[in-house]
Amino acid sequence: MSLPDSSVAPTASPSQPPSPSEGPGSIVLAARKLRVWYGTSLALKDVDIEIPRHQITALIGPSGCGKSTLLRCFNRMNDLVAGARMEGEIEFDGESIVGPGVDPVALRRRIGMVFQKPNPFPKSVYQNVAWGARINGYRGDMDELVERSLRRAALWDEVKNKLHRSGLELSGGQQQRLCIARTLAVEPEVILMDEPCSALDPISTARVEDLMDDLKDEYSIVIVTHNMQQARRVSDKTACLMLDESAKDGHRTGVIAEFSSTDRLFTNPVDPRTEAYITGRIG
Amino acid sequence: MSPSIAEPKYQPHRMARRWAGPLFGIACFLATLTGVLVLSVVLGAVIAAALRQPGAAPWYHLGTNLRELFDLLLGLVQKPQSSDPLRAGFRAGVVGSLWMLGLVGLMAIPVGVGAAVYLEEYIAPGALRRIIQTNIANLAGVPSIVYGILGLAVFVRAFGMKEYALGRTLIAGGLTLSLLVLPVIVISTQEALRTVPNSLRQAALALGATRWQMVRDHVLPAALPGILTGTILSLSRAIGETAPLLMVGAAGSIGVLPRSPFDRYTVLPVEIYNYAKNPKVQFQTVTAGGILILLLLLLTMNATAIIIRNRYARSG
Numbered sequence: 251m252s253l254p255d256s257s258v259a260p261t262a263s264p265s266q267p268p269s270p271s272e273g274p275g276s277i278v279l280a281a282r283k284l285r286v287w288y289g290t291s292l293a294l295k296d297v298d299i300e301i302p303r304h305q306i307t308a309l310i311g312p313s314g315c316g317k318s319t320l321l322r323c324f325n326r327m328n329d330l331v332a333g334a335r336m337e338g339e340i341e342f343d344g345e346s347i348v349g350p351g352v353d354p355v356a357l358r359r360r361i362g363m364v365f366q367k368p369n370p371f372p373k374s375v376y377q378n379v380a381w382g383a384r385i386n387g388y389r390g391d392m393d394e395l396v397e398r399s400l401r402r403a404a405l406w407d408e409v410k411n412k413l414h415r416s417g418l419e420l421s422g423g424q425q426q427r428l429c430i431a432r433t434l435a436v437e438p439e440v441i442l443m444d445e446p447c448s449a450l451d452p453i454s455t456a457r458v459e460d461l462m463d464d465l466k467d468e469y470s471i472v473i474v475t476h477n478m479q480q481a482r483r484v485s486d487k488t489a490c491l492m493l494d495e496s497a498k499d500g501h502r503t504g505v506i507a508e509f510s511s512t513d514r515l516f517t518n519p520v521d522p523r524t525e526a527y528i529t530g531r532i533g
Numbered sequence: 534m535s536p537s538i539a540e541p542k543y544q545p546h547r548m549a550r551r552w553a554g555p556l557f558g559i560a561c562f563l564a565t566l567t568g569v570l571v572l573s574v575v576l577g578a579v580i581a582a583a584l585r586q587p588g589a590a591p592w593y594h595l596g597t598n599l600r601e602l603f604d605l606l607l608g609l610v611q612k613p614q615s616s617d618p619l620r621a622g623f624r625a626g627v628v629g630s631l632w633m634l635g636l637v638g639l640m641a642i643p644v645g646v647g648a649a650v651y652l653e654e655y656i657a658p659g660a661l662r663r664i665i666q667t668n669i670a671n672l673a674g675v676p677s678i679v680y681g682i683l684g685l686a687v688f689v690r691a692f693g694m695k696e697y698a699l700g701r702t703l704i705a706g707g708l709t710l711s712l713l714v715l716p717v718i719v720i721s722t723q724e725a726l727r728t729v730p731n732s733l734r735q736a737a738l739a740l741g742a743t744r745w746q747m748v749r750d751h752v753l754p755a756a757l758p759g760i761l762t763g764t765i766l767s768l769s770r771a772i773g774e775t776a777p778l779l780m781v782g783a784a785g786s787i788g789v790l791p792r793s794p795f796d797r798y799t800v801l802p803v804e805i806y807n808y809a810k811n812p813k814v815q816f817q818t819v820t821a822g823g824i825l826i827l828l829l830l831l832l833t834m835n836a837t838a839i840i841i842r843n844r845y846a847r848s849g
Contacts, residue, residue, distance in 0.1 A: 325739065327735065327738065327739060330735075330738065332657070332658050355738075355741055355742070355743050356741065357741075358738065358739055358740065358741040359740065359741030360741075362739065362740070363735075363739035365732060365735060365736070365739075367732060369730075369732035369733060369735070369736045370736075371733065371736065371737075371751060372733075372755065381737075381740070381750065382740035382741065382742070385740070385741070385742050385743075385746045385750070386740075386741050429736070432736075432740065433739075433740070436740055436741060
């Protein structure tokens with residue numbers, strides 16, 4: 251396992267307080283010695299990863315190696331899986347988000363999530379975007395927020411005339427951008443994306459990828475993908491997860507095989523398993 | 534090695550196969566027909582009984598017969614109880630049954646839906662949930678007369694504590710019937726909640742919603758058609774129940790219509806039962822008319838359930 255320095259140095263100027271730096275490339279999320287169990291089966295072992303701010307971090311690896319599990323740990327959505335148990339530390343802006351003292355509901359507003367299959371609410375486009383903001387007590391101009399979120403998700407021009415039609419009438423790609431707009435409307439700091447393009451055609455995929463590139467100026471993005479070309483196209487850093495070969499029979503335990511800048515991981519992988527995976531020999 | 538043509542490897546029983554399929558289909562069709570046939574015969578017999586009177590039009594005068602049937606039912610709904618078959622009607626029973634419908638709906642639906650939401654959306658899967666679930670499933674199978682005895686002991690008599698006893702009132706009957714339909718409402722609501730896709734729950738929670746906000750704004754609206762269908766069907770079961778109400782004292786004859794939940798009452802099935810016991814042959818018409826009124830009430834409720842389901846299925 252190698253954890254080279256971030257390719258972009260923290261840009262906190264000396265005049266700023268030394269508390270968690272806000273510049274791009276500083277650490278927004280960090281997992282330390284993270285272990286996740288489902289029942290008695292260890293799903294993730296000793297994961298150490300630092301997610302840089304305002305960059306895109308991709309998680310790649312073969313099926314069942316715990317990429318989605320790791321992603322769901324970051325906003326405590328994994329708590330909802332029956333029998334899931336977490337050990338170790340996850341820090342968000344330098345503060346621990348594990349343990350009984352942390353309210354996952356409050357956390358999830360700050361760390362949004364986009365799912366594999368577009369899952370808009372069976373409500374109007376407008377309500378889809380407005381609902382999250384409303385339940386979180388948004389007091390501003392809702393029309394303005396809905397328009398801003400839809401524009402930010404590059405969907406406004408396509409839906410501005412059907413804001414009050416059902417979100418389910420949109421195409422798959424539009425639905426996924428609606429889900430992104432819905433996430434943006436609660437103004438999170440981090441967006442977790444769990445294979446957001448796997449149900450989309452290549453054109454819709456390209457639009458979502460362009461959108462991610464736009465969004466990273468304001469948001470830190472973590473994306474799980476099976477598509478290595480996608481990881482290579484969009485991400486700044488990539489973590490390659492692998493199944494732990496020392497794990498006992500019948501249990502699939504994921505570990506981080508390699509985590510470095512995307513360029514380096516794809517052009518000059520250090521770990522032989524990573525190299526085998528990205529060249530298509532395994533996985 | 535390929536098998537030789539003289540000795541093919543596959544030897545389907547061609548004749549048997551050709552006949553078995555259609556035969557099975559016909560058997561299933563006959564099974565379907567049984568229920569429909571029996572119901573039509575019963576309904577026909579009841580209608581015939583309702584129209585049996587001197588000077589009635591022959592059965593093929595459909596228009597006249599329909600008008601007569603309509604007049605008969607309308608008259609029966611308005612007439613009070615009486616020992617004279619020409620003056621006897623079901624006003625007290627219809628009013629009592631409608632009271633009962635409202636009371637059971639008000640008491641059983643919130644409790645039943647609440648229990649189902651707790652079991653599906655809140656409690657973690659495990660031993661406790663399994664125990665509760667098994668209990669509810671068993672309660673749904675308990676014979677209704679047992680609920681009648683329970684209602685008599687708990688609500689009507691309050692275990693002998695006179696100051697708490699409700700007596701033979703509407704509210705005591707309503708509480709008894711609510712207990713009776715509660716397990717059915719819980720189970721059908723659970724079924725409806727299970728049809729709500731998990732992706733919807735995850736979408737809501739990932740936006741920072743609390744469980745209550747998720748249930749209120751997404752899960753319940755999505756499950757509503759199913760909940761309403763199951764609830765209305767269980768209410769129609771409550772309306773048709775006779776045995777437990779005989780137990781908790783739906784009166785055989787009452788002179789004054791109930792005006793509050795703490796009044797004495799009777800219900801349609803009990804009235805039908807009492808009229809049917811009357812030896813005078815003319816009461817057969819009255820009894821048949823009462824059965825038709827009850828059936829119409831139940832069919833209306835079931836039709837409402839179907840309409841609600843279809844409407845939501847289209848728009849959803």
